[in-house]
Amino acid sequence: MAESDGQERTEEATPRRREQAREKGQVPRSRELASASVLVIGAIALMWFGQDLGAAIMKVMAEMFSLSREEIYDVHRLWLILSNSIWYLFWPLAIILITLFVAALVGAAGVGGVSFSWEAARPKLSKMNPLSGIKRMFGKQSLVELIKSILKVTLVSGMAVLIMWSNLDDFHQLTLEQFPTNLYHAMEMLLDFVLLICLSLLIVVAIDIPFQIWQHNEQLKMTKQEIKDEFKDTEGKPEVKGRIRMLQREMAQRRMMAEIPTADVVITNPEHYSVALRYDSAMDRAPVVVAKGIDFTAMKIREIATEYDIDIVPAPPLARAVYYSTELEQQIPDGLFTAVAQLLAYVFQLKQFKKGRGRRPQAIKPDQLPIPSDLRR
Secondary structure, eight states: OBOTTSOBOOBOOOHHHHHHHHHTTOOOOOHHHHHHHHHHHHHHHHHHHHHHHHHHHHHHHHHHTTOOHHHHTOHHHHHHHHHHHHHHHHHHHHHHHHHHHHHHHHHHHTTTOOOOOHHHHSOOGGGGOHHHHHHHHTSHHHHHHHHHHHHHHHHHHHHHHHHHHHTHHHHHHHTTSOTTHHHHHHHHHHHHHHHHHHHHTHHHHHHHHHHHHHHHHHHHOBOHHHHHHHHHHHHOOHHHHHHHHHHHHHHHHHHHHHHGGGOSEEEEETTTEEEEEEOOTTTOSSOEEEEEEETHHHHHHHHHHHHTTOEEEEOHHHHHHHHHHOOTTOBOOGGGHHHHHHHHHHHHHHHHHHTTSSOOOOOOOGGGSOOOGGGOO
16 A cells, blocks of 8 residues: 555555554454354253243243232232243343353454543544445445355355255154154254254355455554654654754753862873762771863863862872772772872861961872773873
């Protein structure tokens, strides 16, 4: 089937397309399965419970045809007889009707499962269009329904003729039997005939179910452009995704910059790298990276550190090692504990010196900090 843009529906439906179709009530259905299940189960139910129903009918008829004069002219007694008659028929009929109801539900949901959709039940003006109705009358679906109808008539007629021909002796036997034996015999034969005729419709069901599934899949097929559009809607357009990622990076960077005032020291490779560390013995088991960056971000970290009077210590090997081995809000790896501890000790002694509480500490020699070879960059 060609689309208006000239593309053919050649691609299998995606899971999202199938889910959307199911939400709209578009699922494969086999009316032949529903009708055949009701007929077959109904025939079996009559064979199982028909005797009780027949006995109840006989009892009701016996009471109705044996009313006395007093009962006929007594309204109260007539109502009592009527209510008893209804009660006699209620349970046999209820069992058969409930069985038919369950068979109808199972047959209807046998292909496509159970699906409730208000959109499918909503009236559509397009279905009232005479031109659309005429088009459906002469469409492929109508041709398929015509073929199925011819097949059903052929099967039912052929099965009926075959059954009658094979039971001619039983028909002759009925004329020799006495009442009510011949009546019971005739009812048994009739139920067997009905069941066999209904079972013949299963041939139509076996053909209709694969056809309905195939037709449903064909109706859901998509063009290549539809698949591309669905992918864009599902995964997001590239430019939108790029914009979202950029906004996420900006938000993460703002949060990172807001954490710099909590740092105790900023370790730098003076030209490219900056790493801000925090160590609070009350909440941190080890120093934590609160900010890190290269180039422009590294310069911004140093500016904020200067603004908040946070010590900036040049230690290129250690700055690179921490930058590549630790993510934000993570503790430094075990291999860098000693080097960072020496650096923090220097920073704390320097702060005490600035407050006039000790001697000026000896400057850190970055190349002498113990950095494991597997963490060097």
